[in-house]
Every structure is written in structure tokens, then in C-alpha cells.
Amino acid sequence: MRIGLFGAGRVASQLGPALVAAGHHVVFVWNRSLPAATALAAQLPGAQVLVSPAAPPLPADVYLLAVPDAAVAPLVAGTTWPSGALVAHLAGALPLAVFDQQPTVRGGVFYPLQTFSAGRAIAWAAVPLCIEARDPATEITLLALAGSLSQHVLRLDSAQRLKLHVAAVFANNFTNHVLGIADALLAEAGLPSALLAPLVRETVDKALANPPFSVQTGPAVRQDLPTLAAHEAALAAHPAWQTLYAQLTASIQAQL
The missing domain is CATH 1.10.1040.20 (ProC-like, C-terminal domain)
Structure with a gap:
């Protein structure tokens, strides 16, 4: 799949290479810190740097928001998403309803149950990945993406998560x-x-x-x-x- 990756912190820095290793293409990286985005994109073959989310991002099958919880809602609201874009956040405590402000977006959740620290490798096959989606087609795509990384994929609603x-x-x-x-x-x-x-x-x-x-x-x-x-x-x-x-x-x- 073509992945648009928002974030370049501890989670994104582990997730980006894992997606590439699983055969996906990270088409761009965005981060508030341009140097951090540039450094991560350099590790992902063919990835570009998205300078501003205010402009329409490059086409992707899934846009993953690996950003702090407090940044998710402003990013969802402030990004010029292509109509029908599949956008998923990675937060454990944020409900799916965070996407209600963008009715043209196919919202979802892609929550990895793991702690991430610099310098420590993550065995993604053992990481539980928790999926939630607003519609069946979005769920199918996120389940497929999760299954390419982990052997432990779960469907959880917002209350369970x-x-x-x-x-x-x-x-x-x-x-x-x-x-x-x-x-x-x-x-x-x-x-x-x-x-x-x-x-x-x-x-x-x-x-x-x-x-x-x-x-x-x-x-x-x-x-x-x-x-x-x-x-x-x-x-x-x-x-x-x-x-x-x-x-x-x-x-x-x-x-x-």
C-alpha cells in the first residue's frame, strides 16, 4: 500500500521502516519539525517530505497519524484531505468520533499496543494492533495493513480501546x-x-x-x-x- 505518514517521533520512526520492510511504500513524511521529517524520510526509500498539511498531501491508500493525541484533532481539521481519504490515528485513548468533523474522510484507528523508545528495536509481529473503522471498506483495508505487520490483530471499539x-x-x-x-x-x-x-x-x-x-x-x-x-x-x-x-x-x- 501507499502510506502517508504524519509524525516523525518515537512511534513513526519505528513504524515507517516496519511498513517498508512489510512491502509498503511510504510516499511522504510530515512532522512539525522539518529536520525530523527529513531525517525519517531519508530512511524510507522514495519517501518525500510534506512541508505543510495545509496543501493537499500526495495520494496514498492510507494516511497514518502517528502524532501526539492532542495534535490529532487539529491535524484532521487542518489538512486538505482528498475526498474519501482513509485517515487513521494511532492513539489509544482517542475515540473514532475525532473524525466526525471531516465527513468526507474515511476515519479509522490503527493502535499499536506497545511502548516505543529510541534505540530499541520492536518485534512488530508480536505487537497487538487494534483496529476500528467507520465503515466496512475502511476496516478491511486497515485489517490488511495490520496483518502485514503483526500476527495479533484485534477489532476493538472506542470504549474497549x-x-x-x-x-x-x-x-x-x-x-x-x-x-x-x-x-x-x-x-x-x-x-x-x-x-x-x-x-x-x-x-x-x-x-x-x-x-x-x-x-x-x-x-x-x-x-x-x-x-x-x-x-x-x-x-x-x-x-x-x-x-x-x-x-x-x-x-x-x-x-x-
Whole structure:
């Protein structure tokens, strides 16, 4: 397929080469930063740089909006789309209704359930791709495009996708933040963060193999009040973390 790619950030920089590897042609790249768009286009054979979305973009079978959530609606409204253009955003929390302001556009969603960071390769075949569309023809095209990248393609409506996005924030962003706190506490004690690596791996492996609540361990589950009090006292220099510790303890105990 011919793909028009809006964005040159962490997602677009991984998605563009993946589309090319799957046999598609990225016809252009647009980004608010022209140097970023130019750098990404240089990695995609035959891709041009779209200087402004205000002018009609080059013809494409699918236009993908790999831009921040807050930029999607203004981009949809401010771009001069060809009549009947298939335009899909990649956001987890934005509803399909974001395309209602452009009735001549065939709107869709192409949401990759993954975290993207510079310097880390993504195995796209294992990435769940969540599809939603305003009409059957758009759905067929997006399903085909998703299937060329991933072995895990799902049809989800906006409400399901929003709940999935919230779950992903808990599983990824919040987990990473808590690991950051653990790393900082080890550093304060002069201990290497690698000490936690076997524990973290076993925790994740166990949680993926079982219902996570059913394999919860630790002082909160044991109702070990002296240890809980000692931990909170040890966090006295970090009131926000102390509060978070107490809140997480209460949440764990509420599931017992």
C-alpha cells in the first residue's frame, strides 16, 4: 500500500521502516519539525517530505497519524484531505468520533499496543494492533495493513480501546515509575540496581502465567504490620513515595 505518514517521533520512526520492510511504500513524511521529517524520510526509500498539511498531501491508500493525541484533532481539521481519504490515528485513548468533523474522510484507528523508545528495536509481529473503522471498506483495508505487520490483530471499539489504554498505563508506565523509585532507593543505599533484576523477572513471569492478584506476595498480603510500619518510616525523606507505599498497600489488602 501507499502510506502517508504524519509524525516523525518515537512511534513513526519505528513504524515507517516496519511498513517498508512489510512491502509498503511510504510516499511522504510530515512532522512539525522539518529536520525530523527529513531525517525519517531519508530512511524510507522514495519517501518525500510534506512541508505543510495545509496543501493537499500526495495520494496514498492510507494516511497514518502517528502524532501526539492532542495534535490529532487539529491535524484532521487542518489538512486538505482528498475526498474519501482513509485517515487513521494511532492513539489509544482517542475515540473514532475525532473524525466526525471531516465527513468526507474515511476515519479509522490503527493502535499499536506497545511502548516505543529510541534505540530499541520492536518485534512488530508480536505487537497487538487494534483496529476500528467507520465503515466496512475502511476496516478491511486497515485489517490488511495490520496483518502485514503483526500476527495479533484485534477489532476493538472506542470504549474497549480506552479501557485497554488505561490498563496499559498501569502495566507499563506506572510499573516503570515504581521501578524507578526502587532504583533510586537502592542508589541511596549504595547498592546496584542489578540486585533487583532476578526478582523483577520472576515477578513479571509469574504475573503473566497466573492471574496477578492470585500470586500477590509481600508484607501487605501477610498483614505484617511491623514491617509495613518500618518501610513507611524508611521512606520519611520521600513523603510522596511514602504516601504511594501506603496507597498501594491499601489497594493490595482490598483485594484479599
